[in-house]
Amino acid sequence: MPRRRRKEFTFKLLGMVATAIGIVFLGLFFASLIAEGTSAFKQTFLKLDIELSEDVLAPDGELDLAYADFDGLVRTALRAEIPEASGRRDRRELYRIVSVGAAYQLRDLIAQNPDLLGTTQSLWVPASSNVDMLIKGNIDANIEEALRPLSDKQIGWVRQLQDQGRLESRFNRALFTNGDSREPELAGIKGAVMGSVYMLLVTMALSFPIGVAAAIYLEEFAPRNRWSDLIEVNINNLAAVPSIVFGLLGLAVFINWAALPRAAPLVGGLVLTLLTLPVIIIASRAAIKAVPPSIREAALGLGASQTQVVFHHVLPLALPGMLTGAIIGMSRALGESAPLLMIGMVAFIVDVPGSLTDPATALPVQIFLWADSPERAFAERTSAAIIVLLGFLLVMNLTAVILRKRMERKW
Amino acid sequence: MQSTTLILMLGFMSIAAFFYGRRRSLALVGGHGHGSALHSLPGYYGYYVAIWAVLPALALLLVWVMIEPRVIVALVVNALPDAYRNLPPGELNLLINNIQNLAAGDVVSVDVDDVLQDAATMFNAYIEKSRQFLAVLALGMAGLGGAMAWRRIHPDLRARNRVERVIRWFLIAASSIAILTTIGIVLSVLFEAIRFFQKVPVTEFLFGLTWSPQTAIRADQVGSSGSFGAVPLFTGTLLITSIAMVVAVPVGLMTAIYLAEYSSARIRGIAKPLLEVLAGIPTVVYGFFAALTVAPWIRSAGESAGIQVASESALAAGIVMGIMIIPLVSSLSDDAINAVPTAMRDGALGLGSTRSETMTKVILPAALPGIVGGILLAVSRAIGETMIVVMAAGLAANLTANPFEAVTTVTVQIVTLLVGDQEFDSAKTLAAFALGLMLFVVTLILNVIGLSVVRKYREQYD
Numbered sequence: 001m002p003r004r005r006r007k008e009f010t011f012k013l014l015g016m017v018a019t020a021i022g023i024v025f026l027g028l029f030f031a032s033l034i035a036e037g038t039s040a041f042k043q044t045f046l047k048l049d050i051e052l053s054e055d056v057l058a059p060d061g062e063l064d065l066a067y068a069d070f071d072g073l074v075r076t077a078l079r080a081e082i083p084e085a086s087g088r089r090d091r092r093e094l095y096r097i098v099s100v101g102a103a104y105q106l107r108d109l110i111a112q113n114p115d116l117l118g119t120t121q122s123l124w125v126p127a128s129s130n131v132d133m134l135i136k137g138n139i140d141a142n143i144e145e146a147l148r149p150l151s152d153k154q155i156g157w158v159r160q161l162q163d164q165g166r167l168e169s170r171f172n173r174a175l176f177t178n179g180d181s182r183e184p185e186l187a188g189i190k191g192a193v194m195g196s197v198y199m200l201l202v203t204m205a206l207s208f209p210i211g212v213a214a215a216i217y218l219e220e221f222a223p224r225n226r227w228s229d230l231i232e233v234n235i236n237n238l239a240a241v242p243s244i245v246f247g248l249l250g251l252a253v254f255i256n257w258a259a260l261p262r263a264a265p266l267v268g269g270l271v272l273t274l275l276t277l278p279v280i281i282i283a284s285r286a287a288i289k290a291v292p293p294s295i296r297e298a299a300l301g302l303g304a305s306q307t308q309v310v311f312h313h314v315l316p317l318a319l320p321g322m323l324t325g326a327i328i329g330m331s332r333a334l335g336e337s338a339p340l341l342m343i344g345m346v347a348f349i350v351d352v353p354g355s356l357t358d359p360a361t362a363l364p365v366q367i368f369l370w371a372d373s374p375e376r377a378f379a380e381r382t383s384a385a386i387i388v389l390l391g392f393l394l395v396m397n398l399t400a401v402i403l404r405k406r407m408e409r410k411w
Numbered sequence: 412m413q414s415t416t417l418i419l420m421l422g423f424m425s426i427a428a429f430f431y432g433r434r435r436s437l438a439l440v441g442g443h444g445h446g447s448a449l450h451s452l453p454g455y456y457g458y459y460v461a462i463w464a465v466l467p468a469l470a471l472l473l474v475w476v477m478i479e480p481r482v483i484v485a486l487v488v489n490a491l492p493d494a495y496r497n498l499p500p501g502e503l504n505l506l507i508n509n510i511q512n513l514a515a516g517d518v519v520s521v522d523v524d525d526v527l528q529d530a531a532t533m534f535n536a537y538i539e540k541s542r543q544f545l546a547v548l549a550l551g552m553a554g555l556g557g558a559m560a561w562r563r564i565h566p567d568l569r570a571r572n573r574v575e576r577v578i579r580w581f582l583i584a585a586s587s588i589a590i591l592t593t594i595g596i597v598l599s600v601l602f603e604a605i606r607f608f609q610k611v612p613v614t615e616f617l618f619g620l621t622w623s624p625q626t627a628i629r630a631d632q633v634g635s636s637g638s639f640g641a642v643p644l645f646t647g648t649l650l651i652t653s654i655a656m657v658v659a660v661p662v663g664l665m666t667a668i669y670l671a672e673y674s675s676a677r678i679r680g681i682a683k684p685l686l687e688v689l690a691g692i693p694t695v696v697y698g699f700f701a702a703l704t705v706a707p708w709i710r711s712a713g714e715s716a717g718i719q720v721a722s723e724s725a726l727a728a729g730i731v732m733g734i735m736i737i738p739l740v741s742s743l744s745d746d747a748i749n750a751v752p753t754a755m756r757d758g759a760l761g762l763g764s765t766r767s768e769t770m771t772k773v774i775l776p777a778a779l780p781g782i783v784g785g786i787l788l789a790v791s792r793a794i795g796e797t798m799i800v801v802m803a804a805g806l807a808a809n810l811t812a813n814p815f816e817a818v819t820t821v822t823v824q825i826v827t828l829l830v831g832d833q834e835f836d837s838a839k840t841l842a843a844f845a846l847g848l849m850l851f852v853v854t855l856i857l858n859v860i861g862l863s864v865v866r867k868y869r870e871q872y873d
Contacts, residue, residue: 004765011767015669018662022737023685029692032704213585221582233859235589240788240858241851242795244822245596248847251829252599259480274592281589307575335693338797341826364695364798371699371802379703386696393691 033390037383043172043185044132045124046098046161048077050106054118057110065111070103074125081166082157093154097161099126101174101186126174127167129184129377131158135167138376175384179350180366184377187370189385191352195265195345195360196334198353202269203276203333208326210273211280212315215322218281219288220310239278246275247342255343262344263359271339276329283325287318320407327400331393337364363389414476417546421472421553425465428557432460435564451571459570462577464557468549475545483537487530495526510534600851603844610838611639616845618642622808622819624828624839639842641849643808647725647818651800652793654729654814655736659793660786662733663740668770670741671748690738698802701731706803713815721817723805729814732799736789743788747781747868748774784864791857795850797822821846 050073057068075095079085085094102125109123110116130149133139139148141155150158161167178188214235222228250271254260260267291314299309340346345361346369353360361369363385370382436456440448449456484507488496495506506527513523513531564570608616619640666686670679706727713720720726751774759769775782805817806827828843 004768008765008767011770012669012673015665015673018665019669019674019682021662022666022689022734022741023682025734026685026689029700032700210585210588213582214589217579217582217586221579222586231586231590233862234593236862237855237858238589238592240791240854240862241596242791242797242822242854244795244797244825245600245847245851245854248825248829248844249592249596249599252603252844253595258477274588277589277592281586305571305575307578331691335691335695337693337695338801338822338826341797341801342829344830346830364693367695367699368798368802371695371702382699386699389693389696393693397691 033383033386036380037387039136040175040380040384041172042136042169043174044127044135045168045170046102046127046131047122047124047166047168048074048081048098048102049120049122050074050077051120052106052110052116052118057117063110063114063117065107068107068110070106070110071100073106074098074102081161085153085157090153093151094157096128097131097154097157099128099185100183101126104186124168124170126185129375130154131167132185133376134158135162135169136380138380175381179352180348180361180369181350182348184373184375184381187378187381189363189366189388191349192361192363192366192385193388194352195268196362196364198265198356198360199268199272199362200330200334202266202356203272204326204330206269206273207276207280207329208322211277211326211329212284212322214277214281215284215288216310216315219285220306220314235278235281239282242338243275243336244338244342246271247339249274250339250343261357261359263347263349263361264357265353265360266356267343268340268345268360268362269356271343272333272336275336275339276333279329279332280322280325283328284318284322287321287325288314290321291317320403324400324404327396327403331396331400334392334396335364335389337362337368340365341368363392414472414542417472417549420550421465421468424550424553424557425461428464428561429457429461431457431557431561432564433457435561436566436570439564440566449566450569451574455570455574456564456568458574459568460557460560460564462574463560464553466577467556468553471552472545472549475541475549479538479541479545483534483541486537487534490533491530492526514538596851600844600848603841604848607838607841607845610841615639616641616842620810622824624824624842639838639845641821641846643810644819644821644824644846646810646812647804647808648794648820648822650725650812650814650818651729651732651804651820652790654726655732655793656786656790658730658733659736659740659789663737663789664744664782666737666741667744667748671745672766672770686738686741689734690742692735694735694796694798695802697731697735698798698800701727701799701803705731718815720815721805723803723817724815725804725818726814728800728803731803732793732796735796735799736793739792740785740789743785743865744778744782746865747778747785750781750868751777780864781868784861784868787857787861787864791854791861794857795822795854797826801826821850825850 052073056072056076057063057070075091078094078098079091082094085091105123105125109121127135130139131154134141134150134155135158139150141148141150145152158167174186175188177190178186179191181187218228218231222231250267254267254270255262260270295313295317296309299313300306304312340362344359345365347359347361348369349359349361351358367382367385367389370378370385433453433456436449436453437443437446440446446453487510488503488507491506495503498506510527510530511534513527514534616639619638620642621638621640622643623638666682670682674682702723706722706724709724709727709730710720710722713724755773755777756769759773760766764772800820800823804820804823806819806823807817808819808824809816811818825843825846828839828846
């Protein structure tokens with residue numbers, strides 16, 4: 001008997017351990033994500049007094065925004081701040097403290113407000129990503145100089161600027177307002193988010209009506225024969241086909257055969273439509289099945305045609321369940337990236353897409369791209385992008401749960 | 412005219428058609444009070460007219476948009492001087508591309524000469540003309556169809572039945588999209604795979620032991636022959652899948668058992684949603700975690716234990732994939748365990764067996780087919796999983812069973828072969844489709860068996 005007890009105890013323990021593994025992993029995962037990612041929402045900015053000199057920007061009296069030497073202004077201001085950096089090598093190292101985005105910032109400022117020309121402005125410009133990493137403690141200043149991206153001199157200057165109160169950690173707006181960039185401190189997720197939004201719009205507009213229509217046909221109209229059996233088996237299998245195969249389909253059919261533009265959200269949306277259709281059909285069928293037959297019979301008894309029964313009575317009652325299924329399908333589509341790689345949405349795209357046919361990328365693909373980048377600063381931004389993606393997914397799933405709770409009816 | 416404005420106009424026409432149809436049906440019988448003299452409700456007459464106004468026009472629009480580019484390209488090519496027209500197909504395609512880019516005002520890869528400029532102007536002129544034609548034709552068709560339907564309205568017209576028939580056809584079309592998708596997958600993958608097998612024999616693909624999909628850009632390149640033996644990919648996939656299963660099956664199964672038999676309702680209420688969260692995390696996130704957290708960790712752990720671990724070891728990808736699959740295994744096992752009738756469990760407990768004995772000796776054997784079916788589905792999921800392996804497993808096609816070495820998988824190779832610019836008829840890109848065919852066939856078989864076992868088993872005890 002004690003042996004059996006012991007066995008029972010071990011068995012139960014094993015079960016507890018197994019359950020704990022999954023949950024511990026989840027905890028670990030979120031902890032590491034938050035530890036890594038939250039710092040990306042802040043970024044180091046550098047305060048510079050920049051003289052927007054007319055002589056530099058408009059040497060022949062004419063201001064040409066595309067060619068004006070904004071870089072030179074930033075450098076002059078930087079030299080004024082750290083006068084001890086002399087000689088070409090020192091200066092070049094000095095210039096690396098500030099991001100190349102500083103010049104763009106100046107250009108935008110002048111473009112918006114040309115009157116500022118000739119004045120001296122005190123501006124907060126982004127520091128380079130290495131300085132940012134140093135301030136955040138991700139670069140160890142104590143290791144050998146050759147092994148770290150910042151030299152002793154640069155670190156000295158940064159500390160000096162820090163003491164003068166010219167370095168400040170501020171909210172990283174670029175992360176939400178910029179497209180992708182090779183410079184981590186300028187890279188943002190707006191382009192990817194817009195790409196995802198466009199794709200989901202296409203997917204929603206197509207897969208919800210088609211999925212609901214297919215579910216209605218299969219549940220309410222289809223005769224029970226070989227054909228409808230085939231469709232049913234087919235839908236269940238399609239739901240389990242690896243997503244990358246849908247990508248191959250998209251590449252062969254939409255891009256090569258139908259000659260739609262590569263990397264366009266339209267094509268991505270079409271592929272995701274096919275991918276989510278089985279999910280939505282299965283959920284919608286379950287919702288239709290849950291409507292009690294008495295409702296159909298009552299409507300039929302009052303003389304409604306079968307189509308009227310479905311569209312006037314069954315559909316409104318099943319709609320909450322269908323919407324829940326659709327939201328879950330959409331959240332799956334939002335997290336999907338493998339098929340998008342196949343249709344060329346992995347390109348490095350700086351511009352924020354403005355239409356369904358512009359080249360674009362998607363949020364999960366952006367995560368994939370950033371995860372591949374060697375810069376330390378991109379690792380942090382990847383985690384931040386993941387947090388944003390998971391935030392979207394959380395909102396969608398919560399909506400689905402609330403919708404289900406609110407609309408759920410017990411018959 | 413832009414096609415969006417055209418569609419908008421058609422939309423307005425359909426709304427107008429609806430009201431006209433409705434009004435005429437009522438007017439025919441003498442106003443609102445006499446609606447019962449109509450066969451159908453007045454609204455159905457409206458829908459009837461609207462359908463006739465819009466459907467033919469939309470069909471025309473669709474066909475037009477599909478054939479327009481081909482026709483215009485053919486026309487432009489025909490007008491080119493002979494010297495251009497007789498270029499080899501590849502160069503001709505490039506030329507057409509350039510003409511189209513020039514016409515759209517994009518960047519062109521060659522110097523623009525008069526011929527090109529003329530062709531681009533012509534291209535734009537044709538497009539302009541075609542759009543005008545289309546607009547006139549579509550709107551005319553909509554007007555005509557609507558007018559004909561409007562004239563046909565009669566109190567005896569069975570408008571409801573006709574409208575319902577159209578709805579029925581729409582529903583049927585929607586439900587056959589699923590079939591079309593499958594056919595599309597099979598055809599697109601199969602055609603390209605057949606073209607691949609014309610270049611590389613099937614036997615070499617299936618049984619060859621080296622995989623280095625490099626094809627020559629120039630004929631005289633060294634090492635450019637390329638070899639397409641996919642066995643290393645299959646073994647790599649198998650290795651990672653097995654590692655995933657070693658993690659997922661025991662953990663998932665024990666989780667299901669614990670939650671079904673031992674845990675209190677409160678713990679179940681917390682643990683189940685948490686596991687579902689695990690299932691909802693996008694795979695790219697798992698991939699990031701595998702590559703940047705788990706892989707370095709395994710590497711350093713292996714080094715301290717004196718084992719040489721590759722930085723892209725199969726172990727890291729496999730373990731993370733296993734964790735991803737835990738919720739799938741546990742929920743399918745949970746279904747199978749719950750499907751076992753309570754009478755069997757109560758009987759075993761009543762005869763004095765402990766809970767663990769009941770579980771291992773009675774319930775698990777009874778639930779085994781369902782669990783096995785679930786595991787098959789999980790295996791198919793693991794084989795087809797892409798992002799985790801793309802990010803965490805290697806590219807080198809090693810033929811090894813050592814989990815500490817880097818291996819590559821079928822899905823990784825599909826991605827690497829197809830990402831970036833490619834020629835569509837090189838053996839390299841076609842190989843990806845051959846791999847895709849293998850992937851589709853294998854997962855399909857696993858899914859069909861798994862699904863039918865799971866379903867059959869569920870019915871047995873119902």
